[in-house]
Amino acid sequence: MIRNLRGSNPDLPDRCQVCVIGSGAGGAVVAAELAEAGFDVVVLEEGGYYPTSELSHDPLRMLPRLYRNAGGDSTLGRAPIMYTEGRCVGGSTVINAGVCYRTPSDVLHRWAMGLGTLDFMPENLAPIFEQVEKHLHVSPVPQELYSKDAKYMLEAAQGKNYHSVPVLRNIHACQGTNLCILGCPTGAKQSTLVTYLPRAQKAGARIFANCRVQKIELDGDRAAGVEYHELDPLTGQRGPLRFLQADWVFVAAGGTQSPSILFRSGIARKLRFVGKTLFLHPNTKCVGIFPDEVNAWQGSVQSFQIDEFAEEGLTLGATFLPPGILALALPFYGREVDRIMEQYNHLSVWGVLVEDSHPGRLRFSPKGLPMATYKLTRDDTERFKFGILKLAGLFFEAGAREVLLPIRGMEYARSRDDLRQLERYRLKAEQLSLFSVHLMGTCRMGLYPQTSVVDVHHRVHGLRNVFITDASVFPGPIRVNPMLTIMAMATRAAHNFVEYQRRFSQAA
Amino acid sequence: MHNLILKPFECRLIEALLPVILPTMPVHEHRFRRRVLYHIDRFLVKMPLFFRWLFHLGAWLFDVSPMLFLAHTHRFHRSSLHFRQYWTARAYRTSIMPLYRWFHIIRGLILLVYYSQDDQHRRLRYYPAEWVKFNVMNRRRKLKLVEEAPHDSQPSRFQPRSS
Numbered sequence: 257m258i259r260n261l262r263g264s265n266p267d268l269p270d271r272c273q274v275c276v277i278g279s280g281a282g283g284a285v286v287a288a289e290l291a292e293a294g295f296d297v298v299v300l301e302e303g304g305y306y307p308t309s310e311l312s313h314d315p316l317r318m319l320p321r322l323y324r325n326a327g328g329d330s331t332l333g334r335a336p337i338m339y340t341e342g343r344c345v346g347g348s349t350v351i352n353a354g355v356c357y358r359t360p361s362d363v364l365h366r367w368a369m370g371l372g373t374l375d376f377m378p379e380n381l382a383p384i385f386e387q388v389e390k391h392l393h394v395s396p397v398p399q400e401l402y403s404k405d406a407k408y409m410l411e412a413a414q415g416k417n418y419h420s421v422p423v424l425r426n427i428h429a430c431q432g433t434n435l436c437i438l439g440c441p442t443g444a445k446q447s448t449l450v451t452y453l454p455r456a457q458k459a460g461a462r463i464f465a466n467c468r469v470q471k472i473e474l475d476g477d478r479a480a481g482v483e484y485h486e487l488d489p490l491t492g493q494r495g496p497l498r499f500l501q502a503d504w505v506f507v508a509a510g511g512t513q514s515p516s517i518l519f520r521s522g523i524a525r526k527l528r529f530v531g532k533t534l535f536l537h538p539n540t541k542c543v544g545i546f547p548d549e550v551n552a553w554q555g556s557v558q559s560f561q562i563d564e565f566a567e568e569g570l571t572l573g574a575t576f577l578p579p580g581i582l583a584l585a586l587p588f589y590g591r592e593v594d595r596i597m598e599q600y601n602h603l604s605v606w607g608v609l610v611e612d613s614h615p616g617r618l619r620f621s622p623k624g625l626p627m628a629t630y631k632l633t634r635d636d637t638e639r640f641k642f643g644i645l646k647l648a649g650l651f652f653e654a655g656a657r658e659v660l661l662p663i664r665g666m667e668y669a670r671s672r673d674d675l676r677q678l679e680r681y682r683l684k685a686e687q688l689s690l691f692s693v694h695l696m697g698t699c700r701m702g703l704y705p706q707t708s709v710v711d712v713h714h715r716v717h718g719l720r721n722v723f724i725t726d727a728s729v730f731p732g733p734i735r736v737n738p739m740l741t742i743m744a745m746a747t748r749a750a751h752n753f754v755e756y757q758r759r760f761s762q763a764a
Numbered sequence: 765m766h767n768l769i770l771k772p773f774e775c776r777l778i779e780a781l782l783p784v785i786l787p788t789m790p791v792h793e794h795r796f797r798r799r800v801l802y803h804i805d806r807f808l809v810k811m812p813l814f815f816r817w818l819f820h821l822g823a824w825l826f827d828v829s830p831m832l833f834l835a836h837t838h839r840f841h842r843s844s845l846h847f848r849q850y851w852t853a854r855a856y857r858t859s860i861m862p863l864y865r866w867f868h869i870i871r872g873l874i875l876l877v878y879y880s881q882d883d884q885h886r887r888l889r890y891y892p893a894e895w896v897k898f899n900v901m902n903r904r905r906k907l908k909l910v911e912e913a914p915h916d917s918q919p920s921r922f923q924p925r926s927s
């Protein structure tokens with residue numbers, strides 16, 4: 257049973273072999289692999305435990321429970337980017353769209369060259385990807401689950417001869433509830449909540465929800481354990497500080513929190529690259545208003561992607577937002593918001609994701625809370641303009657009568673003439689309203705402590721028993737959705753760790 | 765509400781204010797409620813712009829870059845940054861930024877709460893509760909699930925909240 261702690265609890269662990277911080281894509285995989293290899297594993301998770309039966313369609317209920325800061329974080333800089341991360345048992349995998357792509361080969365080649373290891377060559381990672389995909393039931397979205405607006409987009413893309421691919425998702429008997437971002441209420445999405453975590457538990461791992469790790473306690477070049485607070489699930493108030501002694505610590509707290517834990521532990525003083533490189537695949541959305549009802553809420557959240565512009569680092573796709581979230585994401589206010597919302601069933605939200613060319617960074621308050629700063633480059637701004645033009649073009653091709661653009665000062669496109677005007681327009685970064693859900697690279701992997709945080713075995717430079725196995729170790733952006741890559745890298749790290757320990761004990 | 769970035773007293777304040785600034789009682793006419801919403805929304809969008817403008821004016825008068833509110837990092841403290849610049853930056857960070865953030869948080873909350881109400885869902889003809897219930901049943905039938913089903917034992921969860 258996963259422990260959802262309420263109040264002070266005498267059963268809290270004080271000793272284990274492996275402590276895993278975080279139960280998302282990286283943490284759950286490591287926990288399952290190591291528990292199955294016979295290690296005594298404890299998972300400490302800051303968020304609460306919400307099994308499938310407690311997930312509902314109500315954003316007011318689910319946002320504060322499943323999202324860090326109820327999903328309202330934002331970077332500072334030009335332009336501010338709203339970002340969200342999961343905070344619950346299962347991490348961001350509970351609230352993501354479940355899109356599963358392997359890392360593109362060109363990215364893996366680059367990593368293998370830069371890191372000087374053949375492990376990252378596509379053919380060497382392929383068996384690991386296969387293993388993860390099998391466990392997650394990764395499969396293409398069936399045609400009958402395409403929502404009406406997705407079909408419109410597909411037809412428009414075919415009309416323009418754009419190349420598109422069916423999206424691969426971790427789903428098992430998906431019904432197209434289209435509530436992925438609030439947690440799948442049918443249990444069809446194969447998040448770590450219903451896959452890796454039950455597997456870890458079966459193998460003996462102990463999982464504690466509502467336990468926030470404050471810092472890793474260091475003893476020379478080793479970690480002695482971690483200090484953590486119990487959190488009250490209702491008020492979020494912290495209980496007394498506790499200590500968990502551990503032989504090995506695996507940090508998998510996500511793109512912004514892993515570097516914060518390192519900062520609070522004093523590790524960032526020696527490794528200057530902690531938080532220095534933040535990639536976040538910024539994205540933006542256009543809203544099309546169709547003359548007929550499209551009922552975008554009936555169908556799969558993402559059914560296919562247009563990868564015609566992959567070489568330019570752009571991916572286009574249809575997505576969906578419930579009314580409450582759509583209303584606050586619209587770049588309008590007052591009466592205009594309601595005019596648009598009144599046509600909710602005629603609205604369709606299509607997005608474009610850009611592979612960022614330049615990193616932002618994390619800064620830390622003296623208490624170790626992260627604050628992201630990010631400046632969109634001129635080049636990326638131009639790519640956004642290109643992507644928005646393509647999306648709006650697709651909308652008109654599909655028969656939309658009006659397109660709402662995410663550009664301050666140029667919010668409407670009512671005909672192709674308006675798009676021609678946008679083409680000539682010199683767009684500034686601060687006019688865009690941007691979002692991100694893929695935060696990565698803040699504890700990047702590399703060969704040298706001067707320019708990276710972990711080595712190719714995911715071990716923190718200069719520390720013998722601290723590993724990082726989440727999105728933060730990516731050496732750079734990967735253009736596609738990162739969950740599968742994180743899971744494959746975490747699997748590789750766990751296998752290497754087990755193999756190393758086996759050899760070490762044999763030698764001893 | 766408690767899980768937001770807000771401090772506990774801020775949460776209590778919003779919880780107390782929401783029913784006042786967002787009348788959701790069914791006795792109100794929809795149109796009246798919406799008009800209230802427009803005005804609140806307009807106000808909340810315009811005010812931060814005013815504060816931002818005020819800060820830029822201050823920054824221009826005192827000759828500091830608006831981004832200097834990042835001055836709380838350790839290195840800045842020890843550097844030879846001019847006293848006046850430091851304090852202007854600090855004023856921005858401690859008073860104007862939180863205000864700016866506050867307006868946006870409240871606005872976001874109001875819109876989120878307003879458009880997540882069941883009666884609004886009905887007005888927009890969006891029926892997630894029924895849709896979820898239908899799909900849960902479908903999936904169970906498809907997978908021939910026979911074990912204890914939490915969804916069946918709590919049917920009330922999928923019914924619209926009382927309005």
Ligand SMILES: Cc1cc2nc3c(=O)[nH]c(=O)nc-3n(C[C@H](O)[C@H](O)[C@H](O)COP(=O)(O)OP(=O)(O)OC[C@H]3O[C@@H](n4cnc5c(N)ncnc54)[C@H](O)[C@@H]3O)c2cc1C
Pocket residue numbers: 277278279280281282283300301302303340341342343344345346347348349351352353354355356357437467468469470508509510511513514517693694695725726727728737738739740742
């Ligand atoms: C809305 C949304 C949609 C997405 N859609 C997709 C998609 O379709 N496809 C895809 O591939 N990716 C998607 N992603 C991204 C993907 O889900 C994440 O990149 C991935 O889950 C990150 O894995 P992680 O292990 O790094 O962190 P997470 O999965 O976020 O897990 C980190 C966990 O650590 C916990 N934690 C943090 N700090 C502490 C602490 N101090 N103590 C204890 N625990 C802590 C957190 O609560 C969290 O549960 C999406 C993300 C979001 C938010």
